[in-house]
Amino acid sequence: MPVTLIYRKQEFQLEGTITVKDALQKLNLSSASHLVTRDGELLNDLEPLRNGEVVKIVPAISGG
Amino acid sequence: MYCHRCSQKAAIRMPHHRLQLCKEHYLAWFIEHTDHTIRRYHMFDRSAHILVAVSGGKDSLSLWDVLWRLGYQVDGMYINLGIQSEDDYSNRSQRYAEEFAQQRSLKLQVVDMARDYGESIPEVALGSHRGHSKPCAVCGLAKRHVMNRAANDGQYDVLVTAHNLDDEVAILFGNTLAWDTDLLGRQAPVLEARPGFVRKAKPFCRFYERETVAYALLQQIPYIEEECPYAVGSKQLRYKTLLNELEEERPGLKLNFYVKYLQARESGFIQPRPPEEGTEAEAHRCPSCGQLTTSSGLCTFCRLFEQA
Numbered sequence: 160m161p162v163t164l165i166y167r168k169q170e171f172q173l174e175g176t177i178t179v180k181d182a183l184q185k186l187n188l189s190s191a192s193h194l195v196t197r198d199g200e201l202l203n204d205l206e207p208l209r210n211g212e213v214v215k216i217v218p219a220i221s222g223g
Numbered sequence: 224m225y226c227h228r229c230s231q232k233a234a235i236r237m238p239h240h241r242l243q244l245c246k247e248h249y250l251a252w253f254i255e256h257t258d259h260t261i262r263r264y265h266m267f268d269r270s271a272h273i274l275v276a277v278s279g280g281k282d283s284l285s286l287w288d289v290l291w292r293l294g295y296q297v298d299g300m301y302i303n304l305g306i307q308s309e310d311d312y313s314n315r316s317q318r319y320a321e322e323f324a325q326q327r328s329l330k331l332q333v334v335d336m337a338r339d340y341g342e343s344i345p346e347v348a349l350g351s352h353r354g355h356s357k358p359c360a361v362c363g364l365a366k367r368h369v370m371n372r373a374a375n376d377g378q379y380d381v382l383v384t385a386h387n388l389d390d391e392v393a394i395l396f397g398n399t400l401a402w403d404t405d406l407l408g409r410q411a412p413v414l415e416a417r418p419g420f421v422r423k424a425k426p427f428c429r430f431y432e433r434e435t436v437a438y439a440l441l442q443q444i445p446y447i448e449e450e451c452p453y454a455v456g457s458k459q460l461r462y463k464t465l466l467n468e469l470e471e472e473r474p475g476l477k478l479n480f481y482v483k484y485l486q487a488r489e490s491g492f493i494q495p496r497p498p499e500e501g502t503e504a505e506a507h508r509c510p511s512c513g514q515l516t517t518s519s520g521l522c523t524f525c526r527l528f529e530q531a
Contacts, residue, residue, distance in 0.1 A: 191467035194235075194436055201234045201440050203243065205224045217440065219433035220389060220467065221280065221450055222460035 162208045164195075166216040173208075180204040183216070192220045235437050238474035246441050253438045257289045257426050264412040266424035267381045273297040274379040276370050277323075277331070279316030281439040281446045282385035284323050286427055288444055290383070291327060297383075299324055300373050302366055303335040305343020308452040316447045323444065332377070334369050340528055351527055359453055361527065368524035372514055374421040386425040389432035392477045393462040395484055408495035411488065418506060419515025431477065432463070 161172040164182060173182055179195045179202050190204045194217045197208075208214060224233045224243060231245035244252055260266075267273060275290065277283040277299045290297045301320040306313045317333065324331035337343040342350075344365060348358030374382040391410065398406045416422040427435060439446055454460060470476050487493050506515045509522035511529075516522035521529065 189464070189467045189471055191431075191433065191470045192464065194433055194440065196440060199440075199443075201246070201437060203224050203233045203236045205236065217436060217448070218450075219436040220460065220463045221432070222390075222393065222454050222457050222463055 160211045162210060163213045164216055165213065167218070174210070176207050176209050178204065179206050179208060179214075182208055182214075186216075188216065193217065194219050234441060235434075237431075237434065239431070239470075239478050249437065250441055253430075253434065254289050254292055256430070257286075258293055260412070260429050261424075261426050264424070264428075266383075266413055266426060267295070269295060271296065271380040272378070273381050273383055274370075274374045274377060275299050275383045276366070276385070277301050277320045278385075279319035279447045280385075281444070282387055282427060282432070282435045284319065284444050284446050285435050285438045285442070286383065286385040287323065287329070288327075288442060289438075290426070291329060298330040298332065298377070298379075300332040300334065300370065302369055303333060303337075304345075304362060304365075305335070305337045306345060306451065306453070308449075310449045312447070312449060312452060315449075319445060319447050332373060334373065336365065336369075342528060347528060351530055357453055359457065362453070364524060364527065368512075368514070368522070371419075371421055372512065375419070375514070379421065381422045381424050383424050383426060385427050385435070387427045387430050387432045387435050388477060388481055389463050389466070390459075391425070391428050392466055392481050393459045395481065396462050396466060397458065404493065405496045407493050408488070411485070429478070429481075 161174045162177065162182065164171045164173065164186065166186070171186055173185055180190045183190050183193055183195070195202045195214050196217060197212060197214045202214070224236065225231065226233050226245035226248055227243055228248045229245060231247070233243035234246045235249055236243040273290065273295055275283065275287045275297050277287055279301065287297065287299055299320065301317055303313050303317050320331060344362045345358050347365070348361040351361060370382055395410060398410070412425050412428045414423040466477055506517050508514070509516045509525055511521055511525040514522055518526070
């Protein structure tokens, strides 16, 4: 089962062990503009994500 | 990856500070850093009566939380703009602000544009040239007016807003691209009081936006995650995205841009434009709301609402 990333009500899936930073990059998202949480725990950008895990991508920029 | 201050796993890495911290040390660092910024720019002291503008978002609720933890006398104000989206944006934002205040027994003043001024922001914008295509300009003008009025009426010493470094840098970037020297000269961590206008301060001006999000997440402060529906595709958001792409390649670029700007301003390289001769003297009270204005007759805000 791949890693599931939830971003703005959408789900994305990536295979294999991958760092937060690399996962964001694969989704074309900048780690300067996004944070990732797993079960409410904030993950640093070098934290590995493993198959089967579900994480949430939190946008860190807003504007108006 | 471990915390630089203990053996716990790091929750956040901040390459621009060459610092990585665990939850406990990050929260302590963030609170301490806010107090340091307040003192560095002589924003206010513990005797000041402070009004914080809250939107229900991560920045303003985090700011209110930090000021409260630091022991400042701080009340909040929320402006319900009447923005209705599929997520019921304004009403949901208000509930986050109210719940935050209730949990900490803090005083929150709510101004509802439709209830208190007769029209919501999108309604007013529709009837005006200024905001016909997008209500952001009307929204900014109305918020500045209402916040200033609330701060004056409540006799607050200072109005604080949660502008973070990304906000400041995006504004600075836009004003530099346009070489708008007047606006460039006006940007600062503290805007001193002028007749009719309350003193303003931005205690989060040196925090990256991801740092304020991290604070809200780690402190478990519920906030509205949805973006204002009118902000989608905004110029400011585009500038922030661009600047973050550069930041990833060159950590510290945003902080350096802002700090060097402040140094240039302090050394006189960029100067706020002095008021035109007679402008201060010509300011009069708006016959409708009583606030000082340099427009003839009604102030811009009252004219806008009357027009609508």
